[in-house]
Amino acid sequence: MSALPRPSTIFLAAITTLVAVLLYSPLFVPIVSSFFIISHGNVDWSSPTLSTYVALAGNHDILAALRTTLIVGVCTVVLSVISGTLLALYYHGRRSGRSILQFIVFLPFLMPPIISGLALLIFFREIGLERSLLTVVIGHTVFVLAIVYRTVLMRLQSMSRTLVEASYDLGASGWQTFWRIILPNLSSAMVGGAILAFALSFDETMITILVTGTQSTLPVRLWAMMRLGFSPDINALVALILMFTVLLCVLAARFLIPKQMATERN
Amino acid sequence: MSQNTDLLTLRSVSKSYGTVPVLHDIDLSIRDGEFLTVLGPSGSGKTTVLRLIGGLEPLSSGEIQLDGQDISRMPINRRPFNTVFQDYALFPHMTVSGNVGYGLSVRHLKRKEIARRVGEALELVQLGRFAERFPAQLSGGQRQRVALARALICQPRLILLDEPLAALDLELRRQMQEFLKSIQREIKTTFLFVTHDQEEAIGMADRICVMQAGHIRQLGTPHELYYKPNCEFVARFFGENNLVAGRLGPVQDGQRPIETALGRLVCSISDQPHLKAAPDGANAFAAFRPEALRLADANDGDNRFSGSIAELAFAGSSTVATIMAGADDAAQRLRLRMPSRIDGSALKSGETVSLCFAPHEGHLVLA
Ligand SMILES: Nc1ncnc2c1ncn2[C@@H]1O[C@H](COP(=O)(O)OP(=O)(O)OP(=O)(O)O)[C@@H](O)[C@H]1O
Ligand SMILES: [Mg+2]
Numbered sequence: 001m002s003a004l005p006r007p008s009t010i011f012l013a014a015i016t017t018l019v020a021v022l023l024y025s026p027l028f029v030p031i032v033s034s035f036f037i038i039s040h041g042n043v044d045w046s047s048p049t050l051s052t053y054v055a056l057a058g059n060h061d062i063l064a065a066l067r068t069t070l071i072v073g074v075c076t077v078v079l080s081v082i083s084g085t086l087l088a089l090y091y092h093g094r095r096s097g098r099s100i101l102q103f104i105v106f107l108p109f110l111m112p113p114i115i116s117g118l119a120l121l122i123f124f125r126e127i128g129l130e131r132s133l134l135t136v137v138i139g140h141t142v143f144v145l146a147i148v149y150r151t152v153l154m155r156l157q158s159m160s161r162t163l164v165e166a167s168y169d170l171g172a173s174g175w176q177t178f179w180r181i182i183l184p185n186l187s188s189a190m191v192g193g194a195i196l197a198f199a200l201s202f203d204e205t206m207i208t209i210l211v212t213g214t215q216s217t218l219p220v221r222l223w224a225m226m227r228l229g230f231s232p233d234i235n236a237l238v239a240l241i242l243m244f245t246v247l248l249c250v251l252a253a254r255f256l257i258p259k260q261m262a263t264e265r266n
Numbered sequence: 267m268s269q270n271t272d273l274l275t276l277r278s279v280s281k282s283y284g285t286v287p288v289l290h291d292i293d294l295s296i297r298d299g300e301f302l303t304v305l306g307p308s309g310s311g312k313t314t315v316l317r318l319i320g321g322l323e324p325l326s327s328g329e330i331q332l333d334g335q336d337i338s339r340m341p342i343n344r345r346p347f348n349t350v351f352q353d354y355a356l357f358p359h360m361t362v363s364g365n366v367g368y369g370l371s372v373r374h375l376k377r378k379e380i381a382r383r384v385g386e387a388l389e390l391v392q393l394g395r396f397a398e399r400f401p402a403q404l405s406g407g408q409r410q411r412v413a414l415a416r417a418l419i420c421q422p423r424l425i426l427l428d429e430p431l432a433a434l435d436l437e438l439r440r441q442m443q444e445f446l447k448s449i450q451r452e453i454k455t456t457f458l459f460v461t462h463d464q465e466e467a468i469g470m471a472d473r474i475c476v477m478q479a480g481h482i483r484q485l486g487t488p489h490e491l492y493y494k495p496n497c498e499f500v501a502r503f504f505g506e507n508n509l510v511a512g513r514l515g516p517v518q519d520g521q522r523p524i525e526t527a528l529g530r531l532v533c534s535i536s537d538q539p540h541l542k543a544a545p546d547g548a549n550a551f552a553a554f555r556p557e558a559l560r561l562a563d564a565n566d567g568d569n570r571f572s573g574s575i576a577e578l579a580f581a582g583s584s585t586v587a588t589i590m591a592g593a594d595d596a597a598q599r600l601r602l603r604m605p606s607r608i609d610g611s612a613l614k615s616g617e618t619v620s621l622c623f624a625p626h627e628g629h630l631v632l633a
Contacts, residue, residue, distance in 0.1 A: 162355035165322055168342045169349045170369035171420060180372075184359045 034235035052236040065221035076140040084148030109146035117210035148193035155189035192255035199248040279328035306477035348417035356401040533628035549633035556603035558627035
């Protein structure tokens with residue numbers, strides 16, 4: 001740090017601040033403005049209010065979309081955590097086939113969502129699956145699987161192999177070893193992965209638009225609302241989504257930092 | 267303690283990883299109640315022997331017998347052995363008592379019974395106060411003792427320890443050596459202890475098994491290994507030694523001469539029939555310990571030669587001299603160790619002296 005001469009340190013600090021402000025301040029605009037009335041493009045700063053939130057709560061379309069989002073999120077989490085964990089367990093320690101599998105698992109995550117969405121859409125049409133919440137859940141699971149798989153696999157790899165050997169050595173069966181040694185050591189990684197999966201599913205728009213039937217999730221609803229014009233409850237909705245997503249990410253980070261560090265602190 | 271019956275026997279056990287052979291035709295008998303140490307340089311196959319016995323790896327060929335029964339195919343969780351792993355392998359999500367009781371709880375013992383025996387085991391390793399701590403909250407020595415208690419509680423026939431003290435500092439290591447030894451005397455269980463530290467092996471073992479490159483080179487008490495090594499490797503590996511190459515002469519009641527660059531040296535061959543049977547003229551080494559070599563006086567006739575003192579090193583209780591002996595073109599580098607004296611050593615650096623060792627303090631090793 002202090003290896004740099006003083007003027008350039010100041011310069012760097014100024015640039016960093018500028019970039020941070022430019023990049024992140026737009027995120028705070030909807031949060032702040034969701035508490036004020038906007039009329040004819042002018043914000044009335046004099047009277048903070050919760051009226052946008054009240055309006056939002058009375059909007060049945062949005063409440064229905066929220067319910068749909070939660071259902072899809074929960075189903076996606078359950079499916080992706082179970083299959084991601086099984087995949088990680090199966091491929092841990094196995095050389096052959098692992099890189100191919102990883103490639104396939106990561107593909108939908110890395111590809112532009114519109115491509116993944118279209119591919120899924122064509123696939124569902126080919127096998128004759130009606131577009132519905134089921135197809136949305138499948139789409140989301142395919143999308144977030146990579147995150148869960150990766151999180152669980154990393155925990156497995158950091159787990160000492162001798163733990164499992166010690167369990168067998170002490171007389172435990174394979175089943176006992178799984179439930180009493182492996183799973184407890186993976187659980188926080190699974191919870192962390194689940195939260196990330198939920199956050200991703202909560203925000204997912206492009207794939208959802210392509211594979212959903214008549215029901216829309218919150219981001220899709222938002223998208224539709226935007227096309228009709230800017231209304232104050234959008235501010236409130238964006239603010240809520242933003243805060244919720246940040247909360248999820250903070251939670252996920254708590255579960256994913258190594259246990260060791262957590263215990264060393266106290 | 268019935269130290270004379272065999273508990274476990276390895277019969278021509280071989281092991282390869284893929285196409286790479288790691289153990290070659292190992293034969294080994296472990297006696298009931300003994301403290302057997304496996305000693306050898308890194309990569310000699312010590313851990314592999316332990317893993318084969320514990321059931322963590324399958325044999326490539328051969329047989330392992332427990333009380334005369336073949337157990338080569340018995341699954342690891344049925345074998346009445348427990349392992350203390352080098353990295354301890356304590357379960358991080360369980361408390362000390364959870365760890366120690368694990369072997370009993372997977373066998374569905376009653377809670378009360380488990381609690382009682384965990385208490386006893388923790389008392390034995392002097393960790394009663396730490397029952398509710400997690401492994402991350404213990405010191406290295408304490409973790410070591412938890413691992414030991416966890417292995418002991420299942421009352422195994424044999425405890426396997428793979429360099430359990432390697433991660434500890436010197437002082438703690440000494441304490442743990444004594445501690446392990448005293449526990450072994452108390453519970454009278456057979457210990458198979460792997461190490462590459464020969465002082466540790468000498469201090470703890472009833473018998474030592476020396477391994478090199480996947481072979482067992484010698485199995486015997488520390489005293490036997492030190493004074494009657496059966497091959498050049500053991501003679502050089504185990505303790506400091508002087509080896510002088512030469513050719514064997516004819517046997518003369520319990521002794522045998524060897525013609526070397528230092529002249530004719532006579533060494534004891536008692537209780538070593540293979541040395542008696544070796545043909546005349548066979549290549550061999552005369553071997554004598556630094557503490558057996560001394561300054562010759564007028565009465566000494568046997569094994570006498572002269573040398574010059576190249577270096578003199580004070581090492582506390584003893585002083586070690588490095589000596590170049592024999593003719594210049596075939597000079598042998600020898601070591602001599604003598605007790606230190608407060609008024610200085612009788613030897614002077616650069617001096618030429620007359621040296622000897624008693625025939626019964628020298629031995630022969632076939633080349
Ligand atoms: N899983 C494995 N796959 C292939 N080769 C192995 C494997 N485990 C051990 N080896 C090889 O087997 C040989 C013996 O290994 P082993 O671990 O038994 O040695 P060691 O005597 O315990 O050594 P150290 O003192 O370093 O622990 C070594 O050459 C090692 O490279
Ligand atoms: Mg080893």
